[in-house]
Amino acid sequence: MVRPNEEVEALLQEYADLIAITGGDAFKARAYEKAARAIGGHPADVSRLDVAGLREIPGVGRSIAEKVVEYFRTGRVTVVEETRARIPAGVRQLITIPTLGPRKAMAVYEDLHISSVDELADAIKAEKLRGLKGFGEKTEANILHGIALMQQAGGRIPLSTAMESAEEIVAELSRITGCEDCAYAGSLRRMRETIGDIDILVAAGRSAPFMDALTELASTAEVIAHGEKKTSIRTVKGVQVDLRVVRPDSWGAGMQYFTGSKAHNIRTRTIAVHLGLKLSEYGLFETEGGERVASRSEDEVYSRLGLPWIPPTLREDRGEIEAGLRGELPEVVTESDIRGDLHTHTDLTDGLAPLEEMVAAAAERGYAYYAVTDHAPNLYMQRMTDEKILAQRELVRSLDGKHHRMRLLHGTELNIDPDGAVDWPDEFLQGFDICVASVHSHFNVDRRAMTRRIVRACENPHINVIGHPTTRLIGKRPGVEADLDEVFAACARTGTALEINAQPDRLDLGDEDILRARSHGAKFAVSTDAHSLLHLAYLRYGIGMAQRGWLTPEDVINTWPLGRLRRFLRKGKRPE
Missing domain, CATH: 3.30.210.10 (DNA polymerase, thumb domain)
Structure with a gap:
């Protein structure tokens, strides 16, 4: 079943998009986006909170709280319904295209009366967009690429969505009398980054009780086929599930x-x-x-x-x-090998929880160490300053070792500028325990410039990890154009780790790139890029990618003891 928090997150994000489409206040749209993320990442069930309780969630003001209460009371939000009615259905379809965006979707509808993805593709091929303000050959190419991404995704769903559904169903079927074993199989068990459908296997003497139970689950929206050997359903999330029952001895x-x-x-x-x-x-x-x-x-x-x-x-x-x-299969890295998370955020920038709560949640996971890496000032919307980051450092130092003796690393996520420079000067960077550097903008620079940009970041003696190295968002944004073999070789040469970002919409690096980077001798960090308490559990998806890339604990720096990790983070600099 969809969590109430996720329902509200989707609703508020939709309203933010609708505000943008209709030319509304950009600040208001961002406020709804922030509230959507805050509610989606909130650990408690928001359907049980009143206005006062909702307002305790960071980023949720009275107006938004009242809309959430209205939604759970009536099943709708009046202002959202009214705004939807002003937007043609075709435009709402257009904004699902990666790379297009709400304002451009509205422009092509109003000026060219385009209201479907197919019509838009045809118009681009006929060069009908060339006369619109803000549209050129590069924009057209980006939109066509976005359409291709959407079509490639087809009916495939994110790994995390499939995992949530599969684990709920396995738990339900495991309770039925006669069940000797129950597990998910298929591409989900292989931890592919996207899943076509879910395969569930049960070991039991009789199949009928399990086939019937699957069709009657609260999460079942449609029964596709109901038989003795195989039953297929579609869940309320649109996921197809195929159940087979085998005898225990098979x-x-x-x-x-x-x-x-x-x-x-x-x-x-x-x-x-x-x-x-x-x-x-x-x-x-x-x-x-x-x-x-x-x-x-x-x-x-x-x-x-x-x-x-x-x-x-x-x-x-x-x-x-x-x-x-x-006899040469690798002993692949497992979640239990991980000693700490090296890329996380707090509400000092775009995270949803304060430092103290993130640290406590990390300690509960049994970590030996944990890094806080909030955004640096060149990501302007985060409003980071020298004073803020230094004040956070003092707080980190005061908490160090106080939660199950877990050691804390104070770090930052820097922005790799188009020329490869980063936010702070060398003398300021010297004070951090760990620096992650990531590309957050200017994704479309040419291949040679992008390669030079990332390699220069690797060569910076203060940068320890390249975050989400290709910048891809699965099904939404392709990876940057760069000579990745040159980047991987630079990481190996300079002692810079490559991140395997465990966020389900990133999973960056992916498995094939990990295999290539490993052949160059690069090291890796499997990190969650957590922006909420719930995100810390995403580690499992990063581990899945690491395993698919044949990585062992020796390849992954955050499986190492703290002393060895600190030596790596010095990156050839002399000890202080």
């Missing part, structure tokens, strides 16, 4: 088969054939005589094929079979 074979990938399964079935065996979702059988020789566990199946158990995140036929046969 559980291992079923999990291996339905986890995939297709290419990996072809390789394992080929090995089986060479051994005089046949592999299916029911087990591993002798070709002659049909005797079953393995099926109860994945370990058993892989072992009979002459392979070690292969982590699901590696099952993409990218060399894992060969490595397994040679």
